[in-house]
Structure formats: structure tokens, C-alpha cells
Amino acid sequence: MVDYAGAIWSPNNNYFANTGKKSFVILHGTAGGYSAQGIADYFRSTEGSNSPVSSHYVVGQDGQIVQCIAEKDGSYANGVVNNPNWSSNPNLYTISIEHVKSSNDNSEPLTPAQQAASFALIKDICQRNGIGMHDADDTTGITGHFAIDPVNRARCPGTYPWQELFDYLKGNTNMGVPQGWKDSNNVLTAPNGIQVTLGFRDHILSSNWDKDNWPLEPEKHLTGLEMSNPSLGDGQSQLFRWKRLEYTPKMGVFEGWLGQELAWYQKQVTDMEKQIAALQHPQPANLVQINTLGKQIADDAQLILKLSQAQ
Ligand SMILES: [Zn+2]
Structure with missing residues (x-):
């Protein structure tokens, strides 16, 4: 049965049974496919084949979450290890989440629904399993498949909003891309x-x-x-x-410190206005000076205009 209340159960037999405590969440991208259920069906179709595959969860572009492997078990998601920091078989101590992406290089961003589903799922998994809600360090955390196999899986999960994820997990839920940007x-x-x-x-x-x-x-x-x-x-x-x-x-x-900076420019203008006033009954030689000051004021006025737009 599902470990995450928002998931649909669609199991397969591609797993290591009862592998104990999980310390990491590993994110993946499918580099093909269209729905979470379709990926779950594909996993099941590889049972008994030469290369059976699975992951604990699949998150669709519509935000649907399918669970295929129980969290107490290990999935067949991180087969090849090309980084000595990951000891033995990482499948035994990680929980894997696939994200459906149709592009074969995982370059497309998550859809808003997929991102929301992914973030909520990750948070729940971390809380229930005592996994660090931060970028993976030596003992716990969240990272991508690229960390385990940088040789063959450098683009797994591909584009993923890591900074937004970590901000979300810190409780900063209003953060992210401003509306309309x-x-x-x-x-x-x-x-x-x-x-x-x-x-x-x-x-x-x-x-x-x-x-x-x-x-x-x-x-x-x-x-x-x-x-x-x-x-x-x-x-x-x-x-x-x-x-x-x-x-x-x-x-x-x-x-x-915009106010302080604006005050500096305002003082410049005031000083120059005083100088201009002092030159109001000019000797002919002062006309050049006045023109120079006038130009400086025009330049400063440009800067002030910019700064005052920022108020
Ligand atoms: Zn992967």
C-alpha cells in the first residue's frame, strides 16, 4: 500500500525487500513518456527482463503521483554507481522519485502542478523517514541521480528547481518566481x-x-x-x-541603501544650485563655468530620476 496519502498504488516486483533505513531522496527525470501511470506500467513490463527497473514514486506533469515500490524496500533506480562517495548499492538506502518528462534530455522544466506535487511529496518522505531536508551531504539529504552516476546520468533529473525546493523545505512557501515573471x-x-x-x-x-x-x-x-x-x-x-x-x-x-544614496545625490543638486545662484550676475568669463555646471546638473538629474523611480 501507499506510504504517501496522495499517491496511487501501482506496484511491481522490481525491488530489494526490507532494506532498512533510507537516508537520501534521489530525484530522476524519465527522459520520455507521458504519464505517471504509463511509467509505472513500463516498470512492470520490465519484470523478469534483463534490465528490470523501478522507482518508488513517479510524478506526472499533471501532478499525479504513482507509488510503485514501498518505502521499506529498495527500488531498481540507481543501478550503476560512478561516484565513490556512494558506498555499496545506493538502492538499499535511498528513495527514488521519477519526474515524467517527454524530452529525451530532461531539459524541460517541471510543470507548476508537477513542481507542487514533487515538493509536497519530498517534504512528506523526508519527515516520515528522518531524511535531511537539504542538499545531500555525506550522511543524508536530497540530490539527483547525477550525483550517483555523473557519467551516464548527468542529465537526470535534468532541469529541476533546486533552489525553490530547498526554500520550500525551509518553510518559505511564498518564494519562487514572482507572478507574471x-x-x-x-x-x-x-x-x-x-x-x-x-x-x-x-x-x-x-x-x-x-x-x-x-x-x-x-x-x-x-x-x-x-x-x-x-x-x-x-x-x-x-x-x-x-x-x-x-x-x-x-x-x-x-x-x-537607496534612501541614503538618494540623499547623496539630492545634496549634490542643492550644492550646485547654490553655485549657480552665486553666479547669477556673471562676468562674461563665468558663462563657461555656468554651462559646465548646467551640464553636470542635467547629468545628475538623470541619475536622480532613475533613483526616484525606484521609490
Ligand atoms: Zn535517474
Whole structure:
């Protein structure tokens, strides 16, 4: 019978019986097929063949979960080991979950229904089996088939939202791709088409980012990241409607102190306005100076406009 209440039982005989405590959850992609039930049927069809296969669970693209092997048993999912960190037969101490993917390279992302089903299933398995709800370490956790067989199974499970999974397992259920945004191949794209990548992307996916706080520009390098805080040095910056994400090697990714930065620019404008006023009855020679200051003010006004859009 099923160990997970939300699963349909569709068993086969491709298993090691009563293998004891399970310490890892291993995620897979089917690289073919269309439904969880269809994969379960396929497993059963390999009984008695030269290469019988199975996994404990299969998660369909419609979110349906089929259980094929009891958790107390070991499935035939991780046959070949090409990593010395995995001792003896990993099938004896792991629980495997297949994710139905039609593409033969597992490149397609999970569907939203499939992701929700997968996350909930993983959490339940970990809680009932005392498995660490984090990226696998030496003793427990969650990882992909690629970790056991990086030679032949480097693309198993293929595209999988690992960061979102680990955030979800930490209880940060509001996190993930903001509504209306798209995340694919490690590139987050806002509704206005501007992209967010690397650490800034991770920051948005792992924080409760407002869907309307879209980027105003692509990420860029700044010599002197914050004018109001020169000690930061150079860094990366990307301006959003009401935040600025910043990165320096020392600080990592953080949200810049926009108010403080805006105050710095406001002071610049005020100072220059005073200088202009002082030059209001110019000698002819001062006209050049006035023109130069006028240009500086125009440049600063551009920056201020950008920053004030972020308020
Ligand atoms: Zn696999």
C-alpha cells in the first residue's frame, strides 16, 4: 500500500525487500513518456527482463503521483554507481522519485502542478523517514541521480528547481518566481523583458519579491558602487522600481541603501544650485563655468530620476 496519502498504488516486483533505513531522496527525470501511470506500467513490463527497473514514486506533469515500490524496500533506480562517495548499492538506502518528462534530455522544466506535487511529496518522505531536508551531504539529504552516476546520468533529473525546493523545505512557501515573471535555464525574466541572472536571480527567488518590483535596467558594473558609501568599492548593480540589488565579492548580494544614496545625490543638486545662484550676475568669463555646471546638473538629474523611480 501507499506510504504517501496522495499517491496511487501501482506496484511491481522490481525491488530489494526490507532494506532498512533510507537516508537520501534521489530525484530522476524519465527522459520520455507521458504519464505517471504509463511509467509505472513500463516498470512492470520490465519484470523478469534483463534490465528490470523501478522507482518508488513517479510524478506526472499533471501532478499525479504513482507509488510503485514501498518505502521499506529498495527500488531498481540507481543501478550503476560512478561516484565513490556512494558506498555499496545506493538502492538499499535511498528513495527514488521519477519526474515524467517527454524530452529525451530532461531539459524541460517541471510543470507548476508537477513542481507542487514533487515538493509536497519530498517534504512528506523526508519527515516520515528522518531524511535531511537539504542538499545531500555525506550522511543524508536530497540530490539527483547525477550525483550517483555523473557519467551516464548527468542529465537526470535534468532541469529541476533546486533552489525553490530547498526554500520550500525551509518553510518559505511564498518564494519562487514572482507572478507574471518567467524563469528558465537559470534566467529570470520580468514582465518587461529585462533579465535577472546569477546571485540577483537567486535573491529574488529566495525572498518574498513583489511581482511589480521589476528591473529598470540590466545588471551593470559600477566603479564606486554607492556614492554615499565609498568603502564598498566597485561592484555589480541592478536597479529595480523600489530596490537596488548590489553585489561585491566581500558582501555578496544585498539590497542597497537607496534612501541614503538618494540623499547623496539630492545634496549634490542643492550644492550646485547654490553655485549657480552665486553666479547669477556673471562676468562674461563665468558663462563657461555656468554651462559646465548646467551640464553636470542635467547629468545628475538623470541619475536622480532613475533613483526616484525606484521609490
Ligand atoms: Zn535517474
